[in-house]
Amino acid sequence: MSTGKTESDGERLRAADPQIADLVDAENARRDGAVSLVASESVSTPAVRAALGSVFGDKYAEGYPGHRYHGGCEVADEVERLAVARARGLFGADYVNVQPVSGSTANQAVYAAFAQPGDGLLSLSLRHGGHQSHGSSANFSGRWFSPEFYELDMATERIDYDRVREAALYYKPRLLVAGASSYSRHIDFAAMRSIADECGAILWVDAAHIAGLSIAGIGPDPVAYADVVTVATQKIMRGPRGGVILARAEHGEALSRAVYPFLQGGPFVAAIAAKAVTFAESATDDYRAYARRVVENSAALADRLTDGGLRVVSGGTENHLAVVDVSALRLTGRAAADALSTAGIVVDKAVLPFDPEPVNQGSAIRVGTPTVTAGGATAADMVAIGDRILDVLASA
Numbered sequence: 001m002s003t004g005k006t007e008s009d010g011e012r013l014r015a016a017d018p019q020i021a022d023l024v025d026a027e028n029a030r031r032d033g034a035v036s037l038v039a040s041e042s043v044s045t046p047a048v049r050a051a052l053g054s055v056f057g058d059k060y061a062e063g064y065p066g067h068r069y070h071g072g073c074e075v076a077d078e079v080e081r082l083a084v085a086r087a088r089g090l091f092g093a094d095y096v097n098v099q100p101v102s103g104s105t106a107n108q109a110v111y112a113a114f115a116q117p118g119d120g121l122l123s124l125s126l127r128h129g130g131h132q133s134h135g136s137s138a139n140f141s142g143r144w145f146s147p148e149f150y151e152l153d154m155a156t157e158r159i160d161y162d163r164v165r166e167a168a169l170y171y172k173p174r175l176l177v178a179g180a181s182s183y184s185r186h187i188d189f190a191a192m193r194s195i196a197d198e199c200g201a202i203l204w205v206d207a208a209h210i211a212g213l214s215i216a217g218i219g220p221d222p223v224a225y226a227d228v229v230t231v232a233t234q235k236i237m238r239g240p241r242g243g244v245i246l247a248r249a250e251h252g253e254a255l256s257r258a259v260y261p262f263l264q265g266g267p268f269v270a271a272i273a274a275k276a277v278t279f280a281e282s283a284t285d286d287y288r289a290y291a292r293r294v295v296e297n298s299a300a301l302a303d304r305l306t307d308g309g310l311r312v313v314s315g316g317t318e319n320h321l322a323v324v325d326v327s328a329l330r331l332t333g334r335a336a337a338d339a340l341s342t343a344g345i346v347v348d349k350a351v352l353p354f355d356p357e358p359v360n361q362g363s364a365i366r367v368g369t370p371t372v373t374a375g376g377a378t379a380a381d382m383v384a385i386g387d388r389i390l391d392v393l394a395s396a
């Protein structure tokens, strides 16, 4: 049956479900009416959205190309092979898995492939910029494995690799985790590699946030150093929500089995098609120019906020985000984020390293520039946004 394109997708949705159509319109209006500095988001490209909404959303394709449990997978096989080939070229990895439905699921597969319940891991503390899936007690990773955490240096607010080494040699973790959600400095993956070698750990880089910069040649490349790297395509890369696993060839079989059938059933073939689109788009000069501007804009915003009297954690940023201390204004991070939201600037509340406030208040906000940069913002625009933030917080 053909689905003739006589009416637009929006019109069809409105005819079938006006309530959801209204909410789609409301979300578009919310986005158009606000400046989003949510560091983990960007704007998916039109081609990514078209692939996501394509007929592949209907296809069941449990298994891997050439080895599926469902009939009619020959075209889906081509999609997945193409996505894998493109990712291999883009990231320079031997093994690629494009099936994880999210970054967190990709991370689960790393545990499943490399560790047994009870095994140790060493990761950056959540309160110092880490991620739930790196051993938080509220997450399966903290419940089923034995996490130890390293913290940032109190003076520099950066990772102290000597202390990571000491902890690694003491705890001898199965997994050494490098990667963060809220850290504005490059991570020294070469140093992490040598620590992993000294203590006999698997080096896992969770590059969910920064992969979109590494592929543009901005910042260090984790693939050259890590045993396994996990990526989220919805962040800087402007792709669909989804995860990717990259690894050395020797780990491929264990990772494939960990994703399917250990964790997942049928993959989201439409999301895999959209990831393939993202990998092609991310290899262009246009993408690299965008990624460069993301970092330039982040520096411009951090500089402006610093000039305006706010303290940026670690003294600045080398990537797409900055963590900004608002305690001098006698505000919590939550109060600052609320005041900014009312003024049309969307940020995340955040905690400082060694923050005296509880996590749900915090003393900081986290600001990031992928979304505004995708919308065309320049460094001059970031100065204006910085001024607006300073004004709003001064009177909050």
Ligand SMILES: *Cc1c(COP(=O)(O)O)cnc(C)c1O
Pocket: 040, 102, 103, 104, 105, 107, 130, 131, 133, 179, 180, 181, 206, 208, 209, 232, 242
């Ligand atoms: C965002 C993020 C993820 C992935 O999260 P999902 O929402 O599951 O896609 C994983 N690790 C880190 C460090 C992140 O910041």
